[in-house]
Amino acid sequence: MGRLNVTLCGIELDNPIIPASGTFGFGYEFAEIYDINCLGTFSFKGTTKEPRLGNPLPRVAECASGMINSVGLQNPGVHKVISDELPKMRKCFHKPVMANISGFSVDEYAYVASALDGEPDIGWFEVNVSCPNVHKGGAVIGSDACASADVVRAVRAVTKKPVIVKLSPNVTDIVSIAKSCEDAGADGISLINTLLGMRIDKRTRRPVIANVMGGFSGPAVFPVAVRMVYQVAHAVGVPVVGMGGVSSAEDVVEMMLAGATAVGVGAANLVDPYACKNIINDLPGVLDKYKIGDIKEIIGGVKNG
Amino acid sequence: MREIILTVARNEKIARGTYRMELSGDVSDITSPGQFINIKLDGFFLRRPISVSDVDCDKGVMTIIYKVVGAGTEYMTTLGDGARLDVLSGLGNGFDADACKSDALLVGGGAGVAPLYMLAKALIARGVRVSCALGFGTAEEIFLADELRALGCDVKVATVDGSAGVKGFVTDATDGSEEYIYVCGPEPMMKAVYKKSRADGQFSFESRMGCGFGACLCCTCKTVMGYKRICKDGPVLYREEILWEG
Structure with a gap:
């Protein structure tokens, strides 16, 4: 294998780059402009049991070096994902994909995982217990170590595929939640989801986002993400998918030094649709620059003190 | 893209x-x-x-x-x-100029007037007779009216303060008898045009967008044909697809 490949929960990736859920749809919009099989994998749009229209508009706000979104888990529901979206995805992506699932109760997570479990394309489940844009479920579960563990156990019980749990940064102690998920059987941890943020229109004195608050992402959150990946990766034994503001191959190296085995790229895809392709192309040169032979060498390689 | x-x-x-x-x-x-x-x-x-x-x-x-x-x-x-x-x-998908066979009314408000110029050229090239109704806040905000006239369009202007053309909204410059309409402007304006006119037509929507190419779902709207992304499935929607919110 080449110098970029990594293993995530027993599945080989050609490189550690994973477009993050909600920024890459089911892949086919991006497949119009480049061959998305160059990716390690991607995490598809967060899927729930029932179809969801999502939140009222506006759903997006500009920030310094970032953005706030409040889409609210818009998706056609798991059955339409299976009947309509996955066949379209299959035409342009031929690697195991990461299935991002959400729910409003423990049972719903288990239902969605169970419905998707038979799809051969799915390599991993990414269990989102951290969506900041829905008023029940989501981050309400993800901010509670016991509730997060309950969801992990319920999904674990219905699939043999690796279960990665996606955590929220909007918590007091992310390490205890990560450990609790590991103890409940999670095969990996991905973080960070977006930071809860808000903007106000000075002319109207109203929040820019119709749902008042939303998820803050982009390069501005990168240092927070590196810190949390570092904390979690050093506290758990399972692999970590690091994400949050990553927008260059340099960021990927930093995130992996902090402890990430693979690296999610989110907001960058929305302003530069070629972001992931460019990052993958740039990685060998950046490895050379830092005298790194094989990217696996640097996972968790940050020196302390 | x-x-x-x-x-x-x-x-x-x-x-x-x-x-x-x-x-x-x-x-x-x-x-x-x-x-x-x-x-x-x-x-x-x-x-x-x-x-x-x-x-x-x-x-x-x-x-x-x-x-x-x-x-x-x-x-x-x-x-x-x-x-x-x-x-x-x-x-975006853009306007379908081939959908209009004889006479077209182009209705624009504010910045929404901008794309009507390229549309008028495309329609005229197809032999369509083009009229325009353009709405602005005040005379100083008027643009493209002369350029559209130079193309051969019959152009009527409305200003909210009455400083040029008809006083009032763009709907005050239309009589509702048109055969086919193309509309671009702020949503309240487009809704008023939709209600006044019975003609078939196409409406171009604005939205606060994230990516602009269909990935982020920040500009979703509900239509008769289900959920559509203004950036990718629009910005132009056919009259029969539109569901006005509220």
Whole structure:
């Protein structure tokens, strides 16, 4: 294998780059402009049991070096994902994909995982217990170590595929939640989801986002993400998918030094649709620059003190 | 969609708060009137979606007309000749000029007038007789009215303060007897046109967008045909698809 490949929960990736859920749809919009099989994998749009229209508009706000979104888990529901979206995805992506699932109760997570479990394309489940844009479920579960563990156990019980749990940064102690998920059987941890943020229109004195608050992402959150990946990766034994503001191959190296085995790229895809392709192309040169032979060498390689 | 570099060839004020920018480079991705480009601006994270007002494929020049509505468009006014812009081009579905067979009324409000110029040219090239009803706040904000007249369009103008043309809204400059309409402007204006006119037609919607190419779902709207993304499945919707909220 080449110098970029990594293993995530027993599945080989050609490189550690994973477009993050909600920024890459089911892949086919991006497949119009480049061959998305160059990716390690991607995490598809967060899927729930029932179809969801999502939140009222506006759903997006500009920030310094970032953005706030409040889409609210818009998706056609798991059955339409299976009947309509996955066949379209299959035409342009031929690697195991990461299935991002959400729910409003423990049972719903288990239902969605169970419905998707038979799809051969799915390599991993990414269990989102951290969506900041829905008023029940989501981050309400993800901010509670016991509730997060309950969801992990319920999904674990219905699939043999690796279960990665996606955590929220909007918590007091992310390490205890990560450990609790590991103890409940999670095969990996991905973080960070977006930071809860808000903007106000000075002319109207109203929040820019119709749902008042939303998820803050982009390069501005990168240092927070590196810190949390570092904390979690050093506290758990399972692999970590690091994400949050990553927008260059340099960021990927930093995130992996902090402890990430693979690296999610989110907001960058929305302003530069070629972001992931460019990052993958740039990685060998950046490895050379830092005298790194094989990217696996640097996972968790940050020196302390 | 394609990411290209376009060079600012001209950037001038044409009406109150309104600027025309000519961009030179490969403009071949703009294939229909009503499509838009999404511009990366230094110091801003999200791109700025701006509709295309005209394209000259022979010269390789694209014209956009933008209104200053915030910090991003304010910054755009400072761009001088030769500035290079990272642009996602060829976005959105655009107007279908072939759908109108004889007479067309083009209705525009404010910045929504901009794409009607390229549309009028496309319709006239197809032998369609084109009338325009353009709505502005005040006389100083009027743009493209003379250029549309120069194309041979019958142009009526309405201003809210009555300083030019008919006093009132753009609906006060239409009689509701048109055969086919093309509409672009603020949503309340488009809704008023929709209610007054019984004609078939196409409406181009604005929305606050994240990506501009269908990935983020920040500009979703509910239509008769299900959920659509203004950026990718629009911005132009057919009359029969539209569901007005509220």
